Amino acid sequence: MTPLARLIAGRIRATGPITLADYMETCLLHPQHGYYATRDPLGEAGDFTTAPEISQIFGELCGLALAQAWLDQGRPAPVTLAEPGPGRGTLMGDVLRAIRSVPGLTEAAQVALIEASPHLREVQRERLGEVRHLASADELPPEPLFLIANEFFDALPIRQFQRVEAGWAERVVGLGTDGLRLGLAQPVQLPRAGRIGDIVEDCPAGAAVMSVIAARIAAHGGAAIIVDYGGWNGFGDTFQALRRHAPEDPLAHPGEADLTAHVDFAPLAAAAIRAGAVASRPVHQGDWLISLGAEARAQRLADAGDRGAMAAFRRLTRADEMGHLFKAMAIWPQGAPAVPGFDALRLNADDA
Numbered sequence: 001m002t003p004l005a006r007l008i009a010g011r012i013r014a015t016g017p018i019t020l021a022d023y024m025e026t027c028l029l030h031p032q033h034g035y036y037a038t039r040d041p042l043g044e045a046g047d048f049t050t051a052p053e054i055s056q057i058f059g060e061l062c063g064l065a066l067a068q069a070w071l072d073q074g075r076p077a078p079v080t081l082a083e084p085g086p087g088r089g090t091l092m093g094d095v096l097r098a099i100r101s102v103p104g105l106t107e108a109a110q111v112a113l114i115e116a117s118p119h120l121r122e123v124q125r126e127r128l129g130e131v132r133h134l135a136s137a138d139e140l141p142p143e144p145l146f147l148i149a150n151e152f153f154d155a156l157p158i159r160q161f162q163r164v165e166a167g168w169a170e171r172v173v174g175l176g177t178d179g180l181r182l183g184l185a186q187p188v189q190l191p192r193a194g195r196i197g198d199i200v201e202d203c204p205a206g207a208a209v210m211s212v213i214a215a216r217i218a219a220h221g222g223a224a225i226i227v228d229y230g231g232w233n234g235f236g237d238t239f240q241a242l243r244r245h246a247p248e249d250p251l252a253h254p255g256e257a258d259l260t261a262h263v264d265f266a267p268l269a270a271a272a273i274r275a276g277a278v279a280s281r282p283v284h285q286g287d288w289l290i291s292l293g294a295e296a297r298a299q300r301l302a303d304a305g306d307r308g309a310m311a312a313f314r315r316l317t318r319a320d321e322m323g324h325l326f327k328a329m330a331i332w333p334q335g336a337p338a339v340p341g342f343d344a345l346r347l348n349a350d351d352a
Contacts, residue, residue, distance in 0.1 A: 001179060004033035004255035009175055017174035017183060020239060021157035021205075024259050028155060029116055033255040036117040048242050048258055050151050051227070051285075051322065052091035055312035057301070058150075059094025061292045062225055065340045066095070066146045067102040069223035072337040076221055077108035079144040084114035084137065084209070085152035089127035095148060096128075112140065137212040145222035147213060153268065154228050154260040156205040160239065163194040171199070173251065180251040199237045201261060207271040214331050218276030223339045224331040227285060230263030231327070238262035265329050269345055272331045280330045280342035286323025288341045289316055 001009065008026060012018060018026075028035045051058040070079065081099075083092050092111065099105045111131045115121050121133050134140065161168040167187035174183045192200055213224050230238075241250040243257035250259055269279040298313035317323040330339035338344060 002033070002253055002255050004030055005180060005253075007033065008173070008180065008254055012173070012175050012180075017172035017185070019159055019170060019172055021159050023173045023254075024155075024157040027254045027257075027259055030255060034117075035255055035258060037119060038255070048245065050087065050091075051316055051326070052087070052094060052150065054315055055298075055309065056094050056097075057294055057297050057309075057313060058289070058316060059091045060098040060297065061289055061294060062091070062148050062150075062227075063095030063098035064102075065225060065292060066148065066223060067099045067105055069332060069337075069339050070105055070108075070144075070146060071102070073144070073221050073223075073333075075104055075108070076144040077104070079109050079146055079222065080112050080141055081109040082112040082114065082134075082140060082145060082147040084147070084149050085155065086113045086115060086124055087120065089113070089124035091148065091150055092124075092131075093127055109146070114139075137209050140212070140216055142216070142220060144220050145213065145216045145224070147222070147224040148227075149224065150227045152228070153203070153206045153209075153226065153263045154230065155258070156203055156209070158239065158261045159202045159204070160237065161188075161190060161192075161200050161202070163196055163198040163200075165196065168192065168194075168200070180254070182251070198235070200235060201238060201264065203261070203264065203267070206263070207267050210268045210271040210331075211275050214272035214275035214277040214279075217331055217333055221333050221336070223336075225339065226265075226268065226329045226331070227326060228263040229325045229327070230265060230282075232264070232282060233266045234262055234264040263327075265327060269329065273345070276334065277331045278334055278336075278338075279345045280338070281345045282327035282329045283342065284319075284324045285326035285328050286317035286319065288328045291341045 031037055086092055112134050113124055113131055114134045114137055160171040162171055162184060164187055168190040169184035169187045172183055172185050173180055238261045239250055241248050241257040241259050248257060265282045272279040294313055298309045301309035315321045330342040332339050
């Protein structure tokens with residue numbers, strides 16, 4: 001058992017099984033043994049690689065899309081340029097470099113990084129210099145907000161429910177003879193249809209964060225771009241662990257593996273609409289990047305001597321790599337032009 005596994009087992013012995021949400025939050029954010037508190041998870045030496053680490057093209061185009069939204073909304077100042085879960089700061093670094101080409105935006109923008117990990121905060125300062133760190137989205141200031149979130153919502157804690165004869169039973173983490181194991185709590189009634197054995201997932205934290213972001217944008221202006229893997233009205237068990245770039249049992253090494261779940265964009269869009277903002281339906285990451293000129297940018301980099309530029313472009317955009325698994329969704333204020341590459345969702349909050 002890992003040190004964190006022993007702590008979790010002790011907690012279960014004392015108070016009973018815990019929800020998957022409790023398990024995920026403990027594994028990722030425990031101050032002493034949590035995954036993000038103890039390591040840099042990115043790159044070849046870590047456990048996974050994100051789009052900004054693959055190519056600067058991703059961050060540059062995200063930055064220019066936000067910059068166009070800023071121009072379309074009349075160049076407000078001051079503004080907050082924010083990123084939740086910024087990892088090493090690579091994405092924000094690329095965004096900042098790209099927006100330097102837009103007169104006035106760099107001077108108008110104050111960077112705010114939403115980061116819980118003390119270790120990663122130091123990594124971000126080393127890359128970006130002195131930036132403002134926030135503990136949560138609730139600390140975002142009351143001013144126009146331009147936000148990029150890449151692979152943030154997938155790491156928020158989820159709950160799972162499995163359909164049984166008597167209703168929906170929550171899946172919980174308990175103890176077996178050989179360590180941690182999944183079990184079922186007492187059934188409850190949920191407003192969901194399903195067959196025996198079906199699994200549904202719920203991410204209350206995701207909707208809560210989106211509500212805060214969208215409320216700031218609805219009230220003060222701005223835009224948000226959300227990029228993550230997932231779909232619309234998702235169904236099934238997507239809870240997963242990644243360690244040393246390979247999948248493994250999510251209960252095998254608590255605190256030493258990245259834990260995520262596919263993002264259901266439907267409740268995020270509904271939360272944004274309820275908060276008074278406009279939401280787009282998700283589009284494929286590959287289609288969105290291509291619509292913004294990713295191929296031309298990759299070719300320019302290749303012509304300048306970047307031998308990996310075209311391979312990185314294909315990895316980001318091809319349907320059989322990241323291009324279709326990852327989706328992009330945008331949020332903007334009522335009455336403002338759409339964020340480049342997106343169209344407004346034509347549903348109300350109850351239908352989304």
